[in-house]
Amino acid sequence: MECFCHCYVWIPFFILLQGICEAYTQQKLLVISLDGFSHNYLDRAKLRNVNISSFERIWKTGIRVMKVHNEFITRTGPNHLSLVTGMHEESHGIVDNVFYDPELNDTFDLSNTRHLSQLKWFDVGSEPIWVTNQRHGHKSAVTFWPGSSTPFKGQLPSFYYSQYNHQLPLVDRINQTIKWLNLDEVTLGLIYFHEPDSQGHLTGPDSVEIFNVIEKLNDDIGYLLSLIDTRPSLKSSLNIILTSDHGMSGVDANRIIILHDYINESMYYSPGSEDRVFWSLWPKDGSSSINLYKRLVGKHPKMNVFLKDNIPIRLHYSNNRRISPVVVYSEPGWTIVRSRKSVAKFSKYSILSIDMRVVLLVLVT
CATH class of the missing domain: 3.40.720.10 (Alkaline Phosphatase, subunit A)
Known part of the structure; x- marks a missing residue:
C-alpha cells in the first residue's frame, strides 16, 4: 500500500x-x-x-x-x-x-x-x-x-x-x-x-x-x-x-553560493565541512552577530539568513545554547561553499544538496 x-x-x-x-x-x-x-x-x-x-x-x-x-x-x-x-x-x-x-x-x-x-x-x-x-x-x-x-x-x-x-x-x-x-x-x-x-x-x-x-x-x-x-x-x-x-x-556550478563573497574568515567561526546547505556562524572577537547578519541578509535570493532569535518557530531551531547567533541555509537544490578556493578542491560529484x-x-x- x-x-x-x-x-x-x-x-x-x-x-x-x-x-x-x-x-x-x-x-x-x-x-x-x-x-x-x-x-x-x-x-x-x-x-x-x-x-x-x-x-x-x-x-x-x-x-x-x-x-x-x-x-x-x-x-x-x-x-x-x-x-x-x-x-x-x-x-x-x-x-x-x-x-x-x-x-x-x-x-x-x-x-x-x-x-x-x-x-x-x-x-x-x-x-x-x-x-x-x-x-x-x-x-x-x-x-x-x-x-x-x-x-x-x-x-x-x-x-x-x-x-x-x-x-x-x-x-x-x-x-x-x-x-x-x-x-x-x-x-x-x-x-x-x-x-x-x-x-x-x-x-x-x-x-x-x-x-x-x-x-x-x-x-x-x-x-x-x-x-x-x-x-x-x-x-x-x-x-x-x-x-x-x-x-x-x-548541484551544478550555477547553484553554488560563495559565503566569502560577503564575509571573511576573520569575522566568524563555523565548524564543519567546506560545502554545506546549513551554516552556523559564531562571531569572532571584533565582529558581532548583527554585523554578520547585515553583511549576509538579502545578498543572494537562494540564501536564507536569520538571527537566532528570529528563526521561524515552525523550524524548532532556536531554543538551545548550541545553536549559533546567526544561521544561514540555502534553498533546495543549492549549496553554500566557504570560498572560491573551496570550490576548486571538489570533484563534480562532491558538492551536493540535501x-x-x-x-x-x-x-x-
Whole structure:
C-alpha cells in the first residue's frame, strides 16, 4: 500500500502503538536506517530495471509513505536523535553533525568516535526509545545508531556495539541484530548503515554506482526477510520500519553560493565541512552577530539568513545554547561553499544538496 502524507518524528509513536498491541501478543520492532536514501531512489531504480523486489515486498504487504519530511537540520546526527527521542533538535541538543557548545567551549564532531561515548554531548535531558523500552522491562539491541554507545540516564542499550565500525557489512549487522531479537526479552532492534550516502558523495546521486548500491541493499533486505521467514516466532511478531535521515541531489556550478563573497574568515567561526546547505556562524572577537547578519541578509535570493532569535518557530531551531547567533541555509537544490578556493578542491560529484524527503517503508505483522 502507498500513502501520501507528511511524517516528521514518528518512531516513538510506533513504539506507543506497539505497547498497545502487547496487550494481545508480544510484538517486536526492528528499525533500519539507510543513510541518504532519497524518497525517489526506488522509483528511479525501477525505471533503470534495477532489482528492488525486496523493497517492493515490504511496501506491497505493508505501507510505503511517499512524502516524509524530517527535521530542519537534515543531517545524520540530528535526525537520528530526533527519530529515537521524539524531540526536535533544539530539545535533544544534537543540533548538527558538527557544532560548537559555548558553555563547554568545545566542538562536537559526529565522525570523532571519542565524542560518541561522551555524556556531555548526548545525555542532556532526552531519552531514546531503547532506554524507554528497557524502563518498561524489555531489552533493546542497537547496532551503530548514533548515540547508542553513550549512556542516557545511566543506561546503555541491553545489547550494542561499543565502537562504530564503518566497514562492517549490512548483512553482518543484520545477522547480529536478528540473533539478539531472537531472544524472548529483546523487543526492539535498531540498525544504522551508511549507504547509499557514502556512494552518493563519491559518484553522485544519479550515477550507475549509486543504483548498484541500491540493488545491493535490496539483496541485503531480501536476506533479512529470508531470515525472518525461517524463524516462526519472528515472522509472527517482528514489525519493520525502513527509513533514512535525508535524501540527496546533485548541484551544478550555477547553484553554488560563495559565503566569502560577503564575509571573511576573520569575522566568524563555523565548524564543519567546506560545502554545506546549513551554516552556523559564531562571531569572532571584533565582529558581532548583527554585523554578520547585515553583511549576509538579502545578498543572494537562494540564501536564507536569520538571527537566532528570529528563526521561524515552525523550524524548532532556536531554543538551545548550541545553536549559533546567526544561521544561514540555502534553498533546495543549492549549496553554500566557504570560498572560491573551496570550490576548486571538489570533484563534480562532491558538492551536493540535501533533500529533506526520505524513504519510509513499514511492514507490520
